[in-house]
Amino acid sequence: MALPITAIEPGAGDQPVRLRLLGGFELSYQGHPLDVPMASQRILALLALRNQPMQRAYVAGTLWPNYNEERATANLRTALSRLPLGPGVLVMASGRQIALSQQVEVDLHMTYHQVHCVLYRGDDVLGLELVRDQLLADLLPGWYEDWSVTEQERYGEIRLRALEKLSQGLLDAGRTAAAVETGLAAVAADPLRETTQGLLISSYLAEGNRAKALWQFRKFRSLLRRELGLEPSPAVTNLITDRADRLIS
Numbered sequence: 515m516a517l518p519i520t521a522i523e524p525g526a527g528d529q530p531v532r533l534r535l536l537g538g539f540e541l542s543y544q545g546h547p548l549d550v551p552m553a554s555q556r557i558l559a560l561l562a563l564r565n566q567p568m569q570r571a572y573v574a575g576t577l578w579p580n581y582n583e584e585r586a587t588a589n590l591r592t593a594l595s596r597l598p599l600g601p602g603v604l605v606m607a608s609g610r611q612i613a614l615s616q617q618v619e620v621d622l623h624m625t626y627h628q629v630h631c632v633l634y635r636g637d638d639v640l641g642l643e644l645v646r647d648q649l650l651a652d653l654l655p656g657w658y659e660d661w662s663v664t665e666q667e668r669y670g671e672i673r674l675r676a677l678e679k680l681s682q683g684l685l686d687a688g689r690t691a692a693a694v695e696t697g698l699a700a701v702a703a704d705p706l707r708e709t710t711q712g713l714l715i716s717s718y719l720a721e722g723n724r725a726k727a728l729w730q731f732r733k734f735r736s737l738l739r740r741e742l743g744l745e746p747s748p749a750v751t752n753l754i755t756d757r758a759d760r761l762i763s
Contacts, residue, residue, distance in 0.1 A: 531599065532619045533562055537651035543599060553577075553593035558604060559654060561614040563665045565623065570610050576661050621648055622669070629676045639683030642676055649673045649680075650699050674704055681713045690721035705737055712750045719753065728754055 534540040539555050541548045550558070556577050561568070570590060571583065577593075578586035594612075597604050606615050614620070625648040631637040642649070653669040654662050677700035684693035697714030704710060711734045718727035731746070731754055738744045745751075 530619060531603065531615075531617055533558060533614075533621070535559060535562060535620065535622045535654055536625065536648045538655060539657075541598070541604075548598045550598060551593065551596045553589065554596050556659075557590070557593050558597075558614065558618075559657075560661060561605065561612065562618070562620045562622065563662070565614070565620075567608065567611040567613040570612055573612060577659075579660075622653065625649065626672070629672060632679060633675065639679050640687065642680040642683070645676075646680065646696070649676055670703065674700055674707060674710065677703070678710055678713055681710075681717065685713070685717055685720055690717055693717040694721065705734075706741060708734075708747060708750055711746075712753060715750065715753045724754075 530544065532542045534542070539550075539559060541550050541555075541558065557573065560573060560576060571587065574586035574590040575583070578589050581589065594605060602615065604615050604618060606613050625645045628641060628645045629649075632639055632642050653666045657663075657666075677696055681693050681696040681700060684690075684696060694714065694717040697710065697717050700707070700710040701714050711730070715727045715730050715734075718724070718730060731750070734750070735746050738746060
């Protein structure tokens, strides 16, 4: 049950406020979900996605593009006034700029940080297991506004790279069952992505399941032909066996 709108003291570090964007919007305080009006949800989501101070006029114009400036600005003021937990807890204001408060923990930010550490800083690839559940979730599913779709596409590419990296790391570590599970999740996110399909096929082969590897290849080949009129690359085709020509014909 969602908590009623209450007020907390700004800076109360022992009272965590968490914003979930992966798998759906949810704002929670001390583990309990809060009721947030839809217009206020959109403000929090936009500020969290951009993760930097933004001009009020820009936020208003982005969220209410079909209204004139005066009406959009009024809508923004109303939505800000309806945020739970009291002034300054969720959104900080400085002059004409607003930003998400640093008191708010955002699942997307933590996921991006972990992915960055592995992909760009060279941390242990299996560290991605810490955010595996987040990587399996869509960003704000069911949100179709231009600003959210752009971020969904960006996140979609990053999550697939991370899932591929994790799948390969699990495969290298001999954890074939986990590699298959991760590969299946990546393929479900983008069935036409050849590198992901190749990793899944390799994972099936590594666990000795040649029949499933062959079935996955044929399924992928059929999808490529139907959707794009293409054939799988030799790199994927040659994964099956050294007798690939006979097995896949």
